[in-house]
Amino acid sequence: xxxxxxxxxxxxxxxxxxxxxxxxxxxxxxxxxxxxxxxxxxxxxxxxxxxxxxxxxxxxxxxxxxxxxxxxxxxxxxxxxxxxxxxxxxxxxxxxxxxxxxxxxxxxxxxxxxxx
Amino acid sequence: xxxxxxxxxxxxxxxxxxxxxxxxxxxxxxxxxxxxxxxxxxxxxxxxxxxxxxxxxxxxxxxxxxxxxxxxxxxxxxxxxxxxxxxxxxxxxxxxxxxxxxxxxxxxxxxx
Numbered sequence: 153x154x155x156x157x158x159x160x161x162x163x164x165x166x167x168x169x170x171x172x173x174x175x176x177x178x179x180x181x182x183x184x185x186x187x188x189x190x191x192x193x194x195x196x197x198x199x200x201x202x203x204x205x206x207x208x209x210x211x212x213x214x215x216x217x218x219x220x221x222x223x224x225x226x227x228x229x230x231x232x233x234x235x236x237x238x239x240x241x242x243x244x245x246x247x248x249x250x251x252x253x254x255x256x257x258x259x260x261x262x263x264x265x266x267x268x
Numbered sequence: 269x270x271x272x273x274x275x276x277x278x279x280x281x282x283x284x285x286x287x288x289x290x291x292x293x294x295x296x297x298x299x300x301x302x303x304x305x306x307x308x309x310x311x312x313x314x315x316x317x318x319x320x321x322x323x324x325x326x327x328x329x330x331x332x333x334x335x336x337x338x339x340x341x342x343x344x345x346x347x348x349x350x351x352x353x354x355x356x357x358x359x360x361x362x363x364x365x366x367x368x369x370x371x372x373x374x375x376x377x378x379x380x
Contacts, residue, residue: 156311183366195357197367208366243311254300254319257368259311 154178156260158244164266165234173229173263177246184227185247185257186219190240198242201227202249231265239267270295272360274371281348282379289343289374291358296336299361302368303332303343306355315356316343320363348378 157176165171177184186198197211201221212218216234221227231238241264245257271294281287291301300319304312316325316332318341324333329346341358355375359368 185367187368194372195359195368195370197369200366210365211367245312254317256302256314256317257312258314259304261309261311 156244156246156258158242158260158263160263161261162264162266164268166268167234167236169234170230170232171234171265173231173242173265175227175229175244175246175260177225177227177244178258180248181246181258182224182249183247183255183257184221185245186227186229187243187245188240189243189262195243198229234265234267236267239265241265270298270360270362270369272358272369272371274356274358274374276374277372278375278377280377280379283348283350285348285378286344286346287348287376289345289356289358289376291341291343291371293339293341293360293369295360295362296339297363298336299363301332301334301341302359302361303330303341304357304359306357306373312357345376348376350378350380352376353378 159174184201189195200208203224216232219229241262243262245259247255247257273292302317303315306312318325318334331344334341355373357373359370
């Protein structure tokens with residue numbers, strides 16, 4: 153596609169439920185990143201994928217959070233047993249892999265997650 | 269641990285003014301420094317990326333500078349327009365990792 157696509161755009165769920173957030177990166181981008189943006193904390197890194205592997209998952213806040221990427225393309229971020237503090241906007245970004253650290257990251261519009 | 273600070277948190281200027289947004293970072297061992305724009309309810313749009321070996325980058329009315337030794341970057345916007353109103357975020361890429369560390373942003377309002 154033309155840009156990074158995230159779905160759903162909004163998700164409201166009850167505390168304790170599991171949620172899945174999807175990211176479809178720009179075609180050909182092999183590097184993929186998940187971030188979380190909340191009012192008090194700003195933008196925080198969660199996990200980085202290089203192809204289907206995740207060499208850096210240091211930002212995942214707890215073992216309730218997991219992510220996978222299949223076929224070097226679509227990624228899913230799963231939050232189990234959601235809690236109210238998980239409420240935030242979850243942003244996905246992608247970039248070219250070659251020299252990835254000097255390639256700009258292209259962001260999707262995010263998924264706004266609200267936990268009741 | 270890298271920390272990125274942006275001052276001011278909000279800025280309001282009349283249309284046509286030139287302005288400077290500031291970004292500071294605590295660890296000078298960065299790989300690059302990036303500036304983004306975020307419109308309400310939207311994701312981030314990459315504006316400029318300055319590699320650690322560079323001093324500045326320009327795109328149209330935007331100019332970003334980088335001074336690693338002092339841990340500072342500035343984004344200069346010339347002849348501001350109402351369409352420039354948005355939140356501007358800077359982010360540092362650490363030398364040893366792919367993750368970006370973001371500041372909390374400067375919310376810019378350009379008044380017609």
